[in-house]
Amino acid sequence: MTRRIGILNYKGGTAKTTTVVNLGAALAMKNARVLGIDLDPQGSLATCLGVKYEYSLRDLLLGLVEPNQCIAQARKNVDIIASDSALLEAEGEMWRMNDVREARKLLDNKLKQLNERYDYVLIDFSPSVSILSESGLRYIREIIVPVSTSYLSMIGTRQVIETLKNVSRIPGHRVRLYLILPTLYSPNLKQDREILGILQRHFADLVADPIRANTKLVEAPSHRKTIFEYSPRSAASTEYKRLAERVLRDG
Numbered sequence: 001m002t003r004r005i006g007i008l009n010y011k012g013g014t015a016k017t018t019t020v021v022n023l024g025a026a027l028a029m030k031n032a033r034v035l036g037i038d039l040d041p042q043g044s045l046a047t048c049l050g051v052k053y054e055y056s057l058r059d060l061l062l063g064l065v066e067p068n069q070c071i072a073q074a075r076k077n078v079d080i081i082a083s084d085s086a087l088l089e090a091e092g093e094m095w096r097m098n099d100v101r102e103a104r105k106l107l108d109n110k111l112k113q114l115n116e117r118y119d120y121v122l123i124d125f126s127p128s129v130s131i132l133s134e135s136g137l138r139y140i141r142e143i144i145v146p147v148s149t150s151y152l153s154m155i156g157t158r159q160v161i162e163t164l165k166n167v168s169r170i171p172g173h174r175v176r177l178y179l180i181l182p183t184l185y186s187p188n189l190k191q192d193r194e195i196l197g198i199l200q201r202h203f204a205d206l207v208a209d210p211i212r213a214n215t216k217l218v219e220a221p222s223h224r225k226t227i228f229e230y231s232p233r234s235a236a237s238t239e240y241k242r243l244a245e246r247v248l249r250d251g
């Protein structure tokens with residue numbers, strides 16, 4: 001069974017793309033077949049991995065190509081469906097569809113042919129609520145929410161906890177909150193430690209081991225590399241591998 005996992009947080013800069021890239025790469029290193037799909041018109045997934053592509057998700061959604069044509073190989077065992085600002089065009093088209101329910105099912109319908117070709121489909125959500133992200137939510141079955149502990153310390157955890165609880169209550173759909181992934185975690189900061197503690201008290205086993213703040217993760221994309229290619233001995237490399245092991249174990 002293909003596990004369809006959305007990496008989702010309606011806030012930018014919480015390491016969604018970083019997690020799709022490096023969790024995907026780590027799963028692939030364990031011989032899983034991975035497809036990453038970029039649902040963000042900012043389109044950083046292909047850029048981070050240095051992938052050139054002819055057709056993108058826009059073309060698939062507009063019915064111009066078949067899934068096979070817009071899949072680009074990024075690494076051994078890692079394919080992606082890329083996006084860029086042209087995705088907004090497809091989104092406009094989805095808004096214009098007469099039947100909103102059909103629009104919500106669009107991604108699901110388009111990706112049907114790919115069933116069972118991959119062990120994991122990881123969806124990189126955009127931070128905005130849109131018909132496209134609704135369509136993404138219909139497709140996925142599990143959600144990983146990366147939360148930046150340093151950001152939480154600024155806005156307060158209560159609000160985020162409420163939001164996280166709501167994520168698992170999307171009406172009429174069988175999507176489950178699978179993991180909360182603390183990111184940009186600084187264990188030497190008391191505030192970050194406190195926030196991790198609060199998350200663990202509220203969500204217990206749903207909280208994955210944190211990914212610590214690490215400049216290697218910031219540098220790797222500008223070299224078009226995953227953390228395992230750019231800095232295989234970094235703590236971040238170990239931490240993303242550990243995350244992949246948990247995901248494999250829970251499968």
Ligand SMILES: Nc1ncnc2c1ncn2[C@@H]1O[C@H](COP(=O)(O)OP(=O)(O)O)[C@@H](O)[C@H]1O
Binds near residue numbers: 013183185211
């Ligand atoms: N653990 C980390 N430590 C330090 N910087 C990180 C970490 N994870 C991600 N970043 C950086 O934070 C920024 C936002 O990450 P990104 O994955 O693009 O977030 P999103 O996709 O949620 O907007 C990027 O510059 C990225 O390199």
Ligand SMILES: [Mg+2]
Binds near residue numbers: 016017018040044124
């Ligand atoms: Mg992103």
